[in-house]
Amino acid sequence: xxxxxxxxxxxxxxxxxxxxxxxxxxxxxxxxxxxxxxxxxxxxxxxxxxxxxxxxxxxxxxxxxxxxxxxxxxxxxxxxxxxxxxxxxxxxxxxxxxxxxxxxxxxxxxxxxxxxxx
Numbered sequence: 001x002x003x004x005x006x007x008x009x010x011x012x013x014x015x016x017x018x019x020x021x022x023x024x025x026x027x028x029x030x031x032x033x034x035x036x037x038x039x040x041x042x043x044x045x046x047x048x049x050x051x052x053x054x055x056x057x058x059x060x061x062x063x064x065x066x067x068x069x070x071x072x073x074x075x076x077x078x079x080x081x082x083x084x085x086x087x088x089x090x091x092x093x094x095x096x097x098x099x100x101x102x103x104x105x106x107x108x109x110x111x112x113x114x115x116x117x118x
Contacts, residue, residue, distance in 0.1 A: 002026045002108040004095045009113030012085055020080040020113060022095030033101030034071060034078040037109070038091035047104020048093070049080060058102050063089075085117045 008020040024034065035050030035058075049069035050058045057069055068081040078095065092114050098107030 002097055004097060004108065004110035006093065006095045006110045006113040009093060009115045011116045011118065014085060014087060014117055016085045016117070017081070017083045018085070018115065020082065020093055020095075020115070022078045022080075022110065024076045024078065024095075024097060032098055034069075035096045035101045035104060035106060036069065036078075036080045036093055037096055037104055037106065038089075038093045038115075040091040043091075046091075050101035050104060051078065052101065056102075058104075060104070082115070085115075087117045089115065090117045091115060 003025045005023045006020060008018055012018050033050055033052045036048040037045055038048050039045045048060050048063055049067055051069045051071055066084045071078040092112040094109040094112045096106030096109040099105045
């Protein structure tokens with residue numbers, strides 16, 4: 001049973017640089033891929049970033065150059081460093097795992113953490 005617990009969201013001013021964290025458990029960490037997607041009210045889910053155990057990373061065009069995904073295998077944690085936030089980045093951010101991560105087609109996800117940019 002996969003468990004993914006996000007933290008680090010909140011209200012941020014435009015241009016801010018919060019970091020989201022996701023603590024993972026319940027599977028053999030490192031043999032899979034991890035990622036983040038987001039969903040704003042009234043909008044479709046949008047894949048944001050993904051990282052494979054090999055270190056390969058993938059980003060949505062909308063966040064490329066501003067967001068960085070990285071993982072700490074020792075802590076079973078994946079992070080999303082968000083820089084130069086814009087109001088349009090406002091959304092619920094979900095940590096995700098498994099599936100076809102490079103296409104942001106994940107199998108499992110957490111309950112999410114809200115990021116509001118004003």
